[in-house]
Amino acid sequence: MNWNEAEFPAINQTFLGKRESRWWNIDPYLFWSMSLLLLLGILMVFSASMTTALYAYGDVFYFLKRHLLGIGIGFIFLTIFTFISLERLRGLNHFLLLATFVCLILVFIPGIGKVSGGSYRWINLGVFSFQPSELAKLSIILYLADALANYKERVEDFRRGIVPFLILVGLICLLVLIEPDLSTAFFLFLIAFVMLFLGGSKLQHLLLILIVLIPSGIFLIFFGGKEYWQERILAFWDPWKDPLGTGFHTIQSLIALGSGGVVGRGLGESRQKFFFLPDRHTDFIFAIIGEELGFVGTSLVVVLFAIILWRGWKIAQEAQDEFLGLLAMGITISIMLQVFINMGAVLKLIPVTGVTLPLVSYGNSSLIVTLSELGILFNIARGRE
Secondary structure (H helix, E strand, O other), rough: OOOOOOOOHHHHHHOOOOOHOOHHHHHHHHHHHHHHHHHHHHHHHHHHHHHHHHHHHOOOHHHHHHHHHHHHHHHHHHHHHHHOOOOHHOOHHHHHHHHHHHHHHOOEOOOOOOOOOOOEEEOOOOOEEEHHHHHHHHHHHHHHHHHHOOOOHHHHHHHHHHHHHHHHHHHHHHHHHHHHHHHHHHHHHHHHHHHHHHOOOHHHHHHHHHHHHHHHHHHHHHHHHOOOHHHHHHHHHHHHHHHOOOOHHHHHHHHHHHHOOOOOOOOOOOOOOOOOOOOOOOHHHHHHHHHHHHHHHHHHHHHHHHHHHHHHOOOOOOOHHHHHHEEEEEEEEHHHHHHHHHHHHHOOOOOOOOOOOOOOOOOHHHHHHHHHHHHHHHHHHHOOO
């Protein structure tokens, strides 16, 4: 087999065992933090999902097997994005952006898109379903990193440097909003906003965007025709007003965390997973970690993500050029925002959003995209010296 060295310059070195081509030698802190979170995720997905898997599918390993499949596919993309040429990667930004638009449209086509809970968010791939909005996170970061580095002199101009980016990101957010998925649309906009800030946009321009969009978002939530958007906000303020309805997720999550104490009930000993806590192996897996492993377990998760934040920011600071620095920063902030939103919802710091915990929760789309993003971080780290 002849490898194209322009695209995969280090792939042969990997199989020859070169130290600089091993993840644990490229950045050991990042690698072991990622690995420990994946291992914890395997254990907790199995523990949290076994009741649902047995009841709904008659197979206690149903979700675990699909989770392991997602990790396997994710490691393929981790390898590709670690060893692909960074110039080749930069050239993929328009392709990924186009693929994102196409996939976001395909979810609405019968026979291709999969409807669940009244939402058109997935493309049916047979073994599992892919969520295009997850791909949108990576494609927006890659596109904006390239555009902001190429047109740096225009970034300070609102009409020429900000508006075109807002239109493009706005179209993606609109497609996600139509699904409907308000929390992901908000998340995508937040990523773009942070990227514009890091890329050198003027603060007054960014404040102007917020002044326009915040009232628009509030109007959309309360008058956009989606009653459950309003219910989530109201349940955040007072979940005990409707403990068996809109406030059920939040209350059961707090019960799980509180009952775990310092060291937890023990691995596999959760009581909330017996059909008390909804979405226990996806959005609320952090609550199950708190119940089974206690404060010690949740603290470990926070520390591991803090290490990823530290290494990601360090890689961004030591990147070879501005594009790679912006790309590394965007990826790091995207992962950390997702962590904060997930944990914030579990701890009742923010309304329930439906955002999974990266590397830990069940959800193959998120898992594959997150491992792809970490592969890019490893790739950038390879060229730091």
